[in-house]
Amino acid sequence: MQENDLQTLEQQKKVLFLIHDLGHGGAEKVLVNLVNNMDRNKFDITVMALFGGGVNEQFLKPDIHYRAVFQRVFRGNSHLMKLLSPEHLHKLFIKDQYDLEVAYLEGPSARIVSGCTNKNVKRVSWIHIQQQSARAAASSFRSISEARACYDRFDRIIGVSEEVKKTFLACVATSAPMQVLYNTNESEQIKLQAQDAVEKNLFSENEFKIIGVGKLLKSKGFDRLARITEKLKKEGYPVHLYILGVGPLQQELERFIAEHELKDAITLLGYQTNPYKYVSRCDLFVCASFSEGFSTAATEALIVGTPVCTVEVSGMKEMLGENDEYGIVTENSEEALYEGIKRLLDDPALLAHYRKQAALRGEQFSTEKTVKAVEDMLLGL
DSSP: OOHHHHHHHHHOEEEEEEESOOSSSHHHHHHHHHHHHSOTTTEEEEEEEEEOOOGGGGGSOTTSEEEEEESSOOTTHHHHHHTSOHHHHHHHHOOSOOSEEEEOSTTHHHHHHTTOOOTTSEEEEEEOSOOOOHHHHTTTSSSHHHHHHHHHTOSEEEESSHHHHHHHHHHHOOOSOEEEOOOOOOHHHHHHHTTSOOOTTSSOTTSEEEEEESOOOGGGTHHHHHHHHHHHHHTTOOEEEEEEOOSTTHHHHHHHHHHTTOTTTEEEEEOOSOOHHHHTTSSEEEEOOSOOSSOHHHHHHHHTTOOEEEEOOTTHHHHHOTTSSSSEEEOSSHHHHHHHHHHHHHOHHHHHHHHHHHHHHHGGGOHHHHHHHHHHHHHHO
16 A cells, blocks of 8 residues: 555544435435535545335445445334434444544434444434424433433434424523534536436426426325426316326326316326436426425526525425515415415516526536535534
């Protein structure tokens, strides 16, 4: 081994990122983006998933150490984990020594990392979602008091938006220092992939193309977006809704489409490794979620220059401006979202304005800026 290589190894910080799994979600995707772009001269990176088999595993760069504790998710795992203390879980799952241990998602990951007893290890916890109550924030812990005690052990807690930070502190009231760091997107790669071809005859020039992206969960509000599409269609608007994602709500959406004869107005695209080629070709990205942290999908829409109309959830006013400078933020209701979409349908000039503004705002979410902010935080601990 050469002297320069030895110096690099001595300077590197060994960092572990622990996450529940690397499945379809936004947090899973942005973790892969983050670690792939971190400076290897400064960090020796390990990603550990509690449960393997996630679709985002394939996108980790070869020099990222990866392992899964269990091959697949099994029923009752959260109850089983609560039988053991955080210290026991840490000893059981984390065998190697690290300089930094990062719980990259709320819940079990945070509980395990909080169980590290080595005083030389710096611990970080990432909070991705807006907390609704202390009980919800503590759902993966034995009690609210255990959750507070665990989070108090961290050297830093990261919120992905100001709203996420505010709601977490209100619910958990931890004494650990907390700051906001925005998610990492592969901005240049996204723009490149946005140019890929899509299936022939998928999109019609005569339709107003709306797209929603995310796990098909109740919390994402795709059912209300489907109802809005039906309402607009009945009013004579040539709208077509495309939904990218898979999840438990799929059968319900399929039933709705069949029962309301909306096969020509709503298309379920399933999971796609390249969603950007679809998002970039649509007229409007819509977020109908009941809650978010800092929407990865909305950020990606801005990066490819697709206008955004969203209900107000955590992070959206930070992203789009307090006064709708970069996109439209409505009240979090079906009626308000319908009115917001209709406004853009009725005013092509306003839509064109927001297309320009989307591209402008998208430039602020560069990979380089967000990765450097995380590196500086880790090295500063």
